[in-house]
Amino acid sequence: MSNGQREITLRFLAEPADVNFGGKVHGGAVMKWIDLAAYANAAAWSGKYCITAYAGGIRFVAPIHVGNLVEVSAKVIYTGRTSMHIAIDVQASDPKVLENRLTTHCIVIMVAVDEEGKPSSVPEWVPETEDDIQLRDSAIRLMNMRTQIGEEMEAHVKYLK
Structure with a gap:
C-alpha cells in the first residue's frame, strides 16, 4: 500500500571506491545513486x-569529490497509469x-509492476502549487519530445539492419 510519499532524499559520503581515473566520482556511480533514489521514491509513492x-x-554540472x-x-x-516521472537532483558539499x-540532474521514469512483472496501476499525483503545475507540464513536454526522438531513432535502426 502506498504511503503517498512524493519526495525522498538519500544522503551519504562519496567513497574512494567511487573515484574515476581523473580523481573525481565516476559518472557510473552517480547514475547508480540516481537509480536507487528513483526506485526508493517510486516504491514509496506507489507502494x-x-x-x-x-x-x-x-x-x-559539477564534479563530486571523494569525501563529499x-x-x-x-x-x-508526473504519474501515468502505471508510470511515475521522477525528477532527480544530486548535490554535494564538503x-x-x-x-x-548542484552536481547532476535528470528525469527517471519508473514503472510499478505486480508479482508477475506486469505493469500495475499507481496512485495519481495531482499538482497543487504553480511550481508543481510547471513541473508536471515540463514532464509532459519531455514525454512528447521522447516520442519524437524515438520515431527518429527508428529511422536510424532501419538503416543499420
Whole structure:
C-alpha cells in the first residue's frame, strides 16, 4: 500500500571506491545513486515494486569529490497509469562547510509492476502549487519530445539492419 510519499532524499559520503581515473566520482556511480533514489521514491509513492523504464537528460554540472556529502533528491512530477516521472537532483558539499552545490540532474521514469512483472496501476499525483503545475507540464513536454526522438531513432535502426 502506498504511503503517498512524493519526495525522498538519500544522503551519504562519496567513497574512494567511487573515484574515476581523473580523481573525481565516476559518472557510473552517480547514475547508480540516481537509480536507487528513483526506485526508493517510486516504491514509496506507489507502494509497489518498480523498475526503471527510462533515465534521460542526465546533466553532469559539477564534479563530486571523494569525501563529499552527497544528497540525491527524488520527487514525483508526473504519474501515468502505471508510470511515475521522477525528477532527480544530486548535490554535494564538503561536510565541514555544508554548502550544497548542484552536481547532476535528470528525469527517471519508473514503472510499478505486480508479482508477475506486469505493469500495475499507481496512485495519481495531482499538482497543487504553480511550481508543481510547471513541473508536471515540463514532464509532459519531455514525454512528447521522447516520442519524437524515438520515431527518429527508428529511422536510424532501419538503416543499420
